Amino acid sequence: MIQTEQLLQTLQTEFDQSTYGDHPDELYEPIRYIMSLSGKRFRPLLTLLSASLYSEHWEHAVKPAMAVEVFHNFTLMHDDIMDKAPLRRGKATVHEKWNENTAILSGDVMLIKAYDLLLDIPKDLLRPVLARFNQTAAEVCEGQQLDMNFETRWDVTEEEYLEMIRLKTSVLLGFALELGGILSGADKTSTQLLYDAGENMGIGFQLKDDLLDVYGDPEKFGKQVGGDIISNKKTFLLIEALSKADAATRLELEKWIELKKFENQVKVKAVTEIYEKLDIRTFTQQKINDYFARGIDCLEKLPIADERKQVLLQFVHQLVEREK
Template sequence: MNNSDRFLEILEAEFDRHSYGENPLELYEPIKYIMALGGKRFRPLMTLLATSIYSEDFSIAIKPAMAVEVFHNFTLMHDDIMDRAPLRRGKPTVHEKWNANTAILSGDVMLIRAYDLLLDVPKEKLRQVLLRFNQTAAEVCEGQQLDMNFETRQNVTEEEYLEMIRLKTSVLLGFALELGGILGGADAESIQMLYSAGENMGIGFQLKDDLLDVYGDPSKFGKQVGGDIIANKKTFLLIEALSKAEGHLKTELEKWLMLENFNNNEKVEAIRNIYEALDIKAFTEQKINEYFTRGLSNLNELKIENPRKETLLNFVKQLVEREK
């Protein structure tokens, strides 16, 4: 068993035994539910892998790594309410299974529990970690607000969109790796390199999510394929299509975006055909590869000769090839 598999096993055992609270049941049951849905756990796993590059005692990072995952799931719980998403990881979202008010309140408690888990950070590093966590958390909220702003804007540029997903998605992955470096005792330059690696890969992962929403296998994706198209969500693919479409393609695209009553499957198929005509899929794949290449380059530049660095690199390469 390699380190990434061993660390994942340790994390899952810790999540299984961890208590977020018991009473009232209606407050804590949704937290147990969303955390038990699993997910890929790659953020906390990256924290442990980064820590292990610089320290033999990776256990110091277990609870702080869990804090990253709890915070991530808190954002998902609230995002699903805002997006009116019916599914999360192939299961009903918390607001669908319970109600929106319960999901809001349970999410609030998750944020508090994330701070509880961060208290395991050694005292001499706690202030640094909390400052960076708070900055990251605020940026995630900024990104979410920009995402909502884009819903009512007609023109969103590629540059604006990439900045939005950097804030909403990738800064947390950057923090996950940065946290591992801090806890492991890495130097300041390496900590910054780890953050940059996570930030670049995070943008790549979000662009891949945009792509999978249109072209993913429903049995693997875990969410409603075509959901972004149905909701007219400003994804990278739609923004590029709006900037490139001309003539009848532009007319057709605008028609589907304006329609209020439509068959979901018909709309998804029509928009997908427009994307194909404009070669949007290939362009998006090229952009994804650019960001993944930058992220891997950041990791390769870490000035440390340690076989555990290869474990992190290999794990990241596996993530790049994922289909869900």
Template sequence: MDLSVFSGALTAALADLQYGQSPQELYEPIRYSMSMGGKRIRPLLTLLGAQLFTDRWQTVALKPALAVEVFHNFTLLHDDIMDQAPLRRGQPTVHVKWNPNTAILSGDVMLVRAYELLFDIEPALLPELLRRFSQTAAEVCEGQQLDMNFETEARVSIAQYLDMIRLKTAVLLGFALELGARLGGASPQDADHLRRFGTDIGLAFQLRDDLLDVYGDAATFGKRVGGDIVSDKKTYLLLTALEAANETQKATLSQWMGLNSPETAEAKVRAVTAVYDQLQVRPRTEALINDYFQDALAHLDAVQAPAARKAPLRALALQLMEREN
């Protein structure tokens, strides 16, 4: 089955989704946030996880898939407040278009709505899946807190960084697949393989994002190339460079750290990227991305479902790994 069948069902369901009407100042920011687009990867994974095991994927998994998407957008709304981000997907963020207090409250309602969208899950599965959703939600918050901690910590290890992106990004992709699989009738073993598939894809996806920030094409990447370097963000690339650098290279990196003015931005990106090139940071990152991707495919291969039903999920994974934006 083509991926467009699933994305079309999601688009239609999201367009029909109601959040509330009054007061308008509470609900309009939610509608605005949810209309900003995005790849819709997480709810798509929920539908694909369900269709591995049932033809009734729309009946059993569509509303829970929406729950995953509403929750994800809730996290983005609150992340934007914490990061003081002016834009999201090229549009003013909610806290800029309205104000931070409204953004916080609208985000809170989005979290409530996400739980409500799970209530139609069959009673036998509901307690377990609500516990897993709550656990995943807490882990995403843990990852966000670690990310904020790393902004002020002088030393962050590669292992700590990988654990942070696992929590902040990857666990929700893993849960999205696990949720769909359980709703479709998967065994606990198959659902776990799919959770681990999603988590590994999530790790590879974030590392790919780190790589594109430095080596992507500005015309297709959708945001400024080198932004992570300019802001001294502790990415896998920077941490790998700091670990592998000799004294001269460390001195170069240290010289540029903290210089965040617009006047020095281009020179800083060139200088730090040159150190990355000397240390082969790009192929090292590509190798780790491939390791996670191959581990993910091994988990998918272990799932007891027909190859034809796995094809859309495999196609989506390839799209995510080959993306340029």
């Protein structure tokens, strides 16, 4: 039975050997840089795990799986520009290390390279895969626009937030799993179950990110705990707190949101105490568990032998229990 370590090693070897282009170096070096940063690589891994459900010869899915990761990093490069983010995975973002124009152009090339990697798909599957990829790519952009729209709104509802993260984050996880099934000959019922599994787990994954930003272990989380509170980022926790707070508690929360000068640790502690008072942590964890349970249920419904699902399900449970 295939193991995740073998799949990850294959992916890493392929990424290490990819140059993306040579000249001018100023265009391609930023691509090599962002692709060398130690991301989780779980999106292409999901594609290979999905492909291995239906075929012992999962190698045919490697290049398309890489396309998913290259596209994901393209979105990160452009998101960092829009967010004016100084760091990505603990390193300088591309627009900080080079400049914004270079980051925009290098990101554009990454999108083109993602399509190049998809050309490895057999001709009879290429059109349907490209149609699904294009739909997914457009939805990711829609999610990013909604996220930017929310920056100037304080009436964002739970439903609106969940739809935003579904588009911005989850549809790509759904496509990653669906892609592996399509490439290995899964029927339409199965590819839909794979997509639904990824979409639900993607929402759970983003909600977990929101939770870890407040309650994560700084040694394991890999970035500043409380960063979302400091920047007033509209996370699931903040939206729920604003929704559930009584008048006095909401007034206290709004005071911290509007405050221009403050000590980071003091603000993080104060807002976290409000979350505790409203039991936001428990409510968020219940939502996370619910979405992951929906995703796992979809995988368990796949009409294949349970033993073939074992490695994929083990990996999903690792995502549920992750601390970073």
